Structure formats: structure tokens, C-alpha cells
Amino acid sequence: MTDTDAVAGLAAELVRIDSRSSLSNIPVADRLEAELAGFAIERLDYTDARGVQKRVLVAHRGGPGGLALSGHMDTVPDTGWTDDPWSGRIADGVLHGLGSVDMKGPVAAAIIAARGLPADVPVTLLLTTDEETTKEGARAIVTRSVLAREAKLAGIIVVEPTGLIPIRGHRSSINFVAVAEGVQAHSSMGVGRNANWALIPFLAEMKPIHEMLRDDPAWHDAGYDPVFSDFNIVIENHGAAVNVTVPLATARIKFRYSRGIDPTAIVEAVRAAAARTGVTLTEAREGTPPDLPAAHPLIQAAVKATGHDATTVPFGTDASELSALAPCVILGPGTTATAHTPREEVVLAELGAAVPLFRQMLTTGV
Template sequence: MVLDHIDANRLIRLAQDMVRIPSDNPPGNEREVAEFLAQYLGRAGLDVELREVAPGRPNVVARWGRVGSRPHLILNGHIDALPPGNGWTRDPYGGEIVNGRLYGRGSTDMKGPVASLIAAVEAVKQSGVKPRGSVTLTAVMDEEGRQEGTRRLVQEGVVGDFAIVAEPTEFLPVAAHKGDMYIEVVAHGREAHASTPQEGVNAIDHMADIIVELRGLADRLRERSHPLVGHPTLTVGTIDGGMLTPMVPGRCRITIDRRVLPNEIADEAVQQVREAVDRVRHRRPDVRADVRMEAFAPPMEINVKSPLVAVLRETTAQILGRDPGVHGWAATCDANLLVNEGKTPTLVFGPGSIAEQAHKPDESVSIDELTTAAKIYALTILRLVG
């Protein structure tokens, strides 16, 4: 049986080794961990390529089965991780195991889940199954940045009949996720000496009124809803204004994180912010402010009746003893590129919790969950392409 070929100790050692290789993004230094994985996968008997996307920043692409044979399943995970930041009580690159949990930056998001994908492919291959289809395992760069790794793969033609992105979803199959838009608002005033503020125009004062108006917009957005991902959100994430305390500030800038539903139109989300600024300007004609979209990672959604959904629910129930159902995600990941540009039905599914562990000090993942994930992935591979 394929599950007999899952080597839990080997899986955990692989996850530890990956955590111990820094691949912080920014600045983006995935080469060492990519080369490590390429060598590992080559020794496992897979056909492996390193495909450089930017200098020193390659994707890893490994294949099992005859190229071009279908069904074609893509297994996707990223090997970059956010810098550790402050507040850690353990070495973020130590790969320690304490009380059944692997600690370190990227342990949950998502070097641990990538190790589970690899262990699953190894197990299916070692079981002697002759695939009727094919599997492409992709360990990509820059998911935490501009998603250039998976974007490049899709542009190169890495598309399939099904895909699984192994982000930490607490073993809940995610068939839709929100998009993430960054919007910049800059208020323009006129500088003056703070002892004569009437001679200037205070850009921070104007921005304060804009922020209050945006708070009202955020409240109204809660009236919208999507059956899987809930309501859209708007959060003012940064603010910067003024040069010195004794000066009337002539400029103030904020950036907004706007989470977009699968059925929303991106341009309308930007227009809502412009209209909020216009309402302030109507009350205060001296307000001058510019609004622009800085970046946008689109939402994604697939048909919940896809065969992929049915199979993953069944294999998860086989291992966990319960039907996990179908869910949505407030976060954003590379599944949007596979679905929207690659036209590949994709589920996000993996061990660990993005809410509880990802992007935090002392990030960790249960080693039992990594093994459980490998079992579910292995059974899913068998059902889809075996």
C-alpha cells in the first residue's frame, strides 16, 4: 500500500533541512534551498530542472510520469519566506523540534508543506504504481513578493488538469480565496511654519478626514458577502506625513489593503476609494488628494463540483475520519495564477494554520500534521493520476 512507503522520519528531516536554509523574501535569496531541493529530488529519481526567474532566484520543477500524459496534476508550493523579524525565542533557522512541533521561519508557510508534497510523490513512486497520468511538482520563488515564480511557470506552459497548492489551511479544502489590492492615497497641502498654521494647508488634517470616510466605506463593505470567503475588507495599513514637528505638513500618504471578492471588479474597488475622497472634497473643497492602485493579486474561485474537490474530500476523510467540506480563504496565494491564467482547477490545501502560525515569531508546525498531509496527498495522487 502506498501509505506504507511514507517515511515520516525522512519527511521531517527534509523539512528541518529546508528551514535551516534561509530564503528570506525580501531580498529574495531562494537559490540555496532550490539547489538543495533539486539535488534531493534528483536522488529520489525524479526528472528535475532549475529554471531561473531572476538572478539567483530559480524555480524547481520535478516530474513523475511521462511528459504530456494526462490527467496532469500540478503540486505547488513556495520556498521563499518572510524575514523572521523580532520577538523570536528560538533560532528562526534552527529547525528545532520541541513537543512535537517543528520551529523556524517557513516551517508552516510553507517549507513544511512542501516537504509533505515531496514525501507523497516519493511514496507513490516507490510503491511501484505505473501512472496513467503525470505529476509536476513545483517549488517556486517569490510567492511572498509579486508571485513571479508561479507566474513564470504558467507563462512557460506549466498548466494541468488539476492542481493543489499546499498552503496551510488546517486541512480544509479551499476552493475560493480573496484577492489582495494595495491602494495608495496621497494628500497634498502647503508647508508653513507651525507658529502660523493659517499660512499653510495641513495635509495630515485632510488625510484624517479621508481616513474617517474610509472607515465608513469599510463598514459598508460588510454588507456584501460571498458564500465561501465572506465579506470584503479595507484596512489602512501605513501612514506617513510631515517632515518636522514645527512645520505644517505639506504631504501625507497612506496605503490601503483591500481584500477583493471573487465576484468583485478590481476597478470598482479603486473607484470606491476615489469616491470616498470626493465626498471629503465636497465638504472641504481645499482637499487635494491622488488615488492609485499600487498592486493587485486577483481572487480565485473554482467550481465546487470539480472532480478534484470530490477526490480531495474523500482522501481527507479516509485519513482524518471526517469530511472536511469545502471552504474559502481570506488570504491570497499562487492558486489565483493557476486558476485565472493557467485555467487549471486548483485547490489550496495543507497542514498548519496561516492565521495562528504564519508570519509570526516562533512559527511552527506539528510534525504529525506534516505526515498526515503526506498521506492525504499520496492518496490524492493515486486517485487522480495513478
């Protein structure tokens, strides 16, 4: 069996297991652990904010000082899918299904690459969950993993899909949740209070922040494309009907910023707007945006192995948390072109090509 065949089989099996972030990922964790005979395994279990059981895996073989491969087991929701998101269908050399490229295919390539190394080559696997939501799985590794600390990692390869082009830096996010409360009633009766009217003044103050980030060069980072920070708002009425005064209105804001941008003024502006308009505000921060210099040994090793110069990307990965454990490069097979869409897919040959590349980097180190 070729590496591509092995990766295809495992990736298809993983896609067939529903592991949206709202669900437990333990079935996927169990399936991956079954592939890691001969590795020391550390299970890091936790319960997420909704009471759902989650599991992170750290696996290690060989001595200390090597590199780790890292990927996440969870997926985004199945929004917009019209065929089976978990079919794991393979047609014309392409694997289809939710999570196929982001990132069960790359995780399968990492597993096959690590498993096929000589036993004396140090290798660690950091298999997380909740990457698509809170990064809680990666934080569990940083704060709780004994095995990862004992590995004394020289670096971490986060195998998110990059077309096998090394990524040396990306943005991290601060996530705001603004909540306005009303009183639910039949909207025709004049006795309720619609929470949207309380939320709108806050939203009005968010628009100039969004425009400033896009239009003011002082807030741009020329090392990224696009140069401006993301400030994206999603508004929820939690299922309220149009003939009901909305009892709860929620605005969720994802503010993504790079290492070169100081987020302090934006955070203070959002907080001040919430205080002025009377909405309840909570915030959750990811770790510091990872941004290694091009001359860093890990980046240079990735450039040498791939033949591609390192670049930056505007989105985020677990590297925002895992960088507290060891330097990170983001490097994996597939493209984000169909990720987070109802037509997600990955070319199996690209997954197969990642296996020898990962083995080369794990063997040569930094």
C-alpha cells in the same frame, strides 16, 4: 527512515535558510532541487522590483495529465521574534521557526510525497516565491513555464496549511498604494510641509468604504467567513521623526474580495478619492478569486481522500494565479493559527500524515 522523519529533516533544513520575501530565495531553491533527482527541472529566474534575484522551480516526472503539488519558498518578515526565527528547532514533535508551517513544512511534505511515487506516476511540482507579497513567482509559472504546459495538468493541489481539509475557494486581493508628498524641514521652523496632512483627507474617504464593506449586506458573501471583504490599511512615514515635517506618507490598502463580489465600484471609489485629494495612487491585482463548485472532480477527489467536506477561506494563496493554468484545490498539513506570528510552529506528525494523502491523490488523479 519514515516519511515523517524525512519530512522533519528536510523541513528543518529549509527553515534554517532565511528566505524572507525581501531576500533571494535561490538558496532554498538550490536545496529543493537537490531532492529531485530523476525529475525534469525548469528554472524560472527573475529580478523583483527591488532588484533581488528570485527563482521558481517546475519539476516533472512521468507522462502528462496528472496533478501538481504547489508551495512557496518565501516567508513573511521576522517581526516580533525574540528567539532565533531560523533555528529549525524540534522539540516534543514540533518544528519551530519562521516558515515552519507557512510553508516550508508543507513544501517538504510535497517533495517527499512526489519523490516516493513510482516513476510512471505523473507528478509535477510548482515551487514558487513572492507568494507573501506579489504572487510574481506563480505568475512566472503561468506565463513562462514550458514544462508546466507540457504536463497538461488535470489539477493543482496548493499545499498551504489547511489542517488537511480541502479548500475549494478563497479571496483574491487588489493592492492599492496611495502616496502623499511633503517638504522635509525642522517642524518648529514653519517652513516645511507635512505629507500626513495631504494624506489624511484620502484616509477619511477610505473609512466609509471600510464600514460599507463590513456593514452593508449587499457587499457580503454568505459563502465565506467572515462574510465581509477585508479592506486593511497600513500607514508608513518611512522613518520620519516627530520633530520633522514628513516628506513622504504612504497608505497601503489590501482589498480582499471573493468571486461573488464585483470589485469595480470599490476600485472606482478609491481612484476617485485619490484624484479629489491629490495623492498618487497605484494598484496591483492578483488573479481572479479561485472558487470551484463542490461538485468539481478535483474537489470531489480531495473530499474522498480526506473524508472532509470542502470549504472556503478568507485569505489568499498562489491559487489566484495558478488557476489560470489548471483547477486548484488548497489542501495541506498544519494550521494557520501560528502563521505570520513570532511563535510559528508545525506538528511533525501532521506533516507526515500529508505524505500518503498526497500520494493517494497523485496516484488516483481526478
